[in-house]
Amino acid sequence: MGVKKALHWLLGVSAWALAQGVLAQAPVSTTDDDGRIVSLPRPAQRIISFAPHATELIFAAGGGAQLVGTMRYSDYPEAAKAVPIVGDAHGLDLERIASLQPDLLVIWPHGNSAAQLERLRALKLPMFHSEPHSLAQIGDTLRRLGVLMGTASTATKAAQAYEAELLALRARYSQRPPVAVFYQIWHQPLLTVNDQHVIGDVLRLCGGRNVFGQQPVLVPQVSVEAVLAALPQALATSTGEGKLDEALAPWRHFKHFAPLAKQAVIAVHGDYISRHSPRILVGARRICEGLELVRQGQPVKQAP
Known part of the structure; x- marks a missing residue:
C-alpha cells in the first residue's frame, strides 16, 4: 500500500471511529x-x-x-x-x-x-x-x-428473521378452514384470552377461532359451563414442560367434551407461548400443526 493510499485508509478509519463515538x-x-x-x-x-x-x-x-x-x-x-x-x-x-x-x-x-x-x-x-x-x-x-x-x-x-418466519406461518395456516379453539391459560380458576391478547393473535395465525375472542377482558375468567356451551373443537394450553398434567382436571368428568373425546388437546411449553419474544413462534408452530391434525380428524400426539 502506497503512502497516499495508507493516509486515505487511516483517515477513513478515523472518520468511522469518530462517527461511532459520536453515535454512541x-x-x-x-x-x-x-x-x-x-x-x-x-x-x-x-x-x-x-x-x-x-x-x-x-x-x-x-x-x-x-x-x-x-x-x-x-x-x-x-x-x-x-x-x-x-x-x-x-x-x-x-x-x-x-x-x-x-x-x-x-x-x-x-x-x-x-x-x-x-x-x-x-x-x-x-x-x-x-x-x-x-x-x-x-x-x-x-x-x-x-x-x-x-x-x-x-x-x-x-426483527427481519422473526418476520420472515411469521410470514411463512401466516401464509401456510391463516386461511385454513377455521377450528373453534378454547385456549386455557390456567385451570383453577379457569382463565382464557380474548382476541386482543397476543395468544389470540397466535390462534388467528393458525386459522383458529377463539371461542372467547369477543370477551371485553384481556384475560377473562370463565366457567366450565361456558366452555362446554361454546363447543370448542380443540383445547390448547401451556404447561411447565409441554406435557399435560393437572391442566385437564376440569374436563375429565365430561366424556363427551370434544377436545378430550377426539384427542384434540394441544399442549405447549409455557416458555414458547407465554413469553412475548421471538420464541413465541415455536409455540405458534406447535399450535398450527396441532390444529391441522384436528382438521384432518387425527389425534394430536403430545411431546414425550
Missing part, C-alpha cells in the same frame, strides 16, 4: 409498546429487565452485554442466567436496583404489580413498557429496543 453519545428516542415516548441522552449502557420475555427481547436485539439486572426466571438465552436477579413477581430489591445505576428499565405493565411499578417510578429513571399486543409488534419492539440500546443493526436483522 448521541441522544436516542423512540416509543414503547404503549405508545409512550422514551428518550435517552445516549444509548442505554446499563439496563434492567423486569420480565423474562423482556430479557429475551433485549438479548435478541443485541443488548445482552448492557443488561445488568433481571427478574427471576429470566433463563434464556443461557447468558441470561449469569445476570444478577433483582426481584420476582412477589418483590423487588430496590436497594440493589439503585446500586446497579441503570439508565433504562424495561418493564412489563401487566406482569409487574401496581405496587412494584410505583416503586420503580419513584426512581425517576427512563422506562420502556414492553408488552407486545400482536405477533407483528414483537418485530417492531426489537427495532425500537435496538434504537434505545444503540444496537439497531443487530435488532433489525433479528
Whole structure:
C-alpha cells in the first residue's frame, strides 16, 4: 500500500471511529409498546429487565452485554442466567436496583404489580413498557429496543428473521378452514384470552377461532359451563414442560367434551407461548400443526 493510499485508509478509519463515538453519545428516542415516548441522552449502557420475555427481547436485539439486572426466571438465552436477579413477581430489591445505576428499565405493565411499578417510578429513571399486543409488534419492539440500546443493526436483522418466519406461518395456516379453539391459560380458576391478547393473535395465525375472542377482558375468567356451551373443537394450553398434567382436571368428568373425546388437546411449553419474544413462534408452530391434525380428524400426539 502506497503512502497516499495508507493516509486515505487511516483517515477513513478515523472518520468511522469518530462517527461511532459520536453515535454512541448521541441522544436516542423512540416509543414503547404503549405508545409512550422514551428518550435517552445516549444509548442505554446499563439496563434492567423486569420480565423474562423482556430479557429475551433485549438479548435478541443485541443488548445482552448492557443488561445488568433481571427478574427471576429470566433463563434464556443461557447468558441470561449469569445476570444478577433483582426481584420476582412477589418483590423487588430496590436497594440493589439503585446500586446497579441503570439508565433504562424495561418493564412489563401487566406482569409487574401496581405496587412494584410505583416503586420503580419513584426512581425517576427512563422506562420502556414492553408488552407486545400482536405477533407483528414483537418485530417492531426489537427495532425500537435496538434504537434505545444503540444496537439497531443487530435488532433489525433479528426483527427481519422473526418476520420472515411469521410470514411463512401466516401464509401456510391463516386461511385454513377455521377450528373453534378454547385456549386455557390456567385451570383453577379457569382463565382464557380474548382476541386482543397476543395468544389470540397466535390462534388467528393458525386459522383458529377463539371461542372467547369477543370477551371485553384481556384475560377473562370463565366457567366450565361456558366452555362446554361454546363447543370448542380443540383445547390448547401451556404447561411447565409441554406435557399435560393437572391442566385437564376440569374436563375429565365430561366424556363427551370434544377436545378430550377426539384427542384434540394441544399442549405447549409455557416458555414458547407465554413469553412475548421471538420464541413465541415455536409455540405458534406447535399450535398450527396441532390444529391441522384436528382438521384432518387425527389425534394430536403430545411431546414425550
